[in-house]
Amino acid sequence: MTTLPDRPNTALLVIDVQNGTVNGTHNRDTVIANINTLLDRARAEGIPVVWVQHNDDNLPRDSDNWQYVPELARHDSEPLVHKSYFDSFEDTDLEPLLAERGVGHVIVTGAQTDACIRSTLHGAMVRGYDATLVGDAHTTEDLTQWGAPSPADVITHTNMYWDWQTAPGRRGGTVTTADVTFTAKPTT
Template sequence: MTTLPDRPNTALLVIDVQNGVVAGAHNRDGVIANINTLLDRARAEGAPVVWVQHSDEELERGSEGWQYVPELVRRETEPLVHKTYGDSFEDTDLEALLAERGVGRLVVTGAQTDACIRSTLHGAIVRGYDVTLVGDAHTTEDFSQYGAPTPEQVITHTNLYWRWQSAPGRSGGTVDTAEVTFAAGGAG
């Protein structure tokens, strides 16, 4: 259903699962385990895997906090996109990498739910992609001291509203890790 012609492939997008981003994240270990399951499945099915890594004043490029968590291992053949904005498409080469691989559908995982995940979901659908959020493979920190809902509420709300997200010729959706498939036209 993507509006991007001749792009039948699905890619797994792993966003910002970096030491400094997920150190205090809700259900950190469970989310990372689910992402590893998805990495195994994507690789077995021959689906592209694209990694995204954020940097800013608080998350300096090259620092320990900037590094990806050691539990997730990127293969040399899997591209790494460096970003400085919430939306993984903004001022990056992500679109070009996906076009080269014929990708019209994204399966999104990572952190943080209420920032880079939401920005990238919306950025992808407005650019013509079908976008599936893996409901048990994204997380965020607790910002309730600043008036935000609890992490559980942020994750639940994002999963709920993205489940029925759509645009002309494009669809969103939320599924759990067990339901994800990378086959063309597959559910999840």
């Protein structure tokens, strides 16, 4: 279980599913459909949903590319965290929002696997959270021209290595959309 005291709750994070970050990504439509499935379940179960939205020189705030994809709809009651770094916790109000909601376990979805997803997972764990990656609800673009593995290989590798992540009193893990539970799991 989390090392954060009095934080028994779980939250669903929807990270950077913006027009400019998922356009042309691997399995885009399936990933977005899986995120919608998780949103429906989280909302039905009263689980906090937190949206994260990136901006930088390549993704300027208020541009069309900066907007969340139209297939996903944020409810007004669901907080939106603006960020400028890969780690969703870095220089944002994500930590206070989660603390206010008693969250010690985050379930991570979104884009891009090899940047903001990985950074946020590690950022969560070093801050004391349990962090679960939804293996079929994150995606990335093709960066093979710069020497990266294929997007499918990046996703597969991330799912594999995150499944084994642990730290004292904290746990990572990878699950499919169908296997997500919004209850905390004890650390083994």
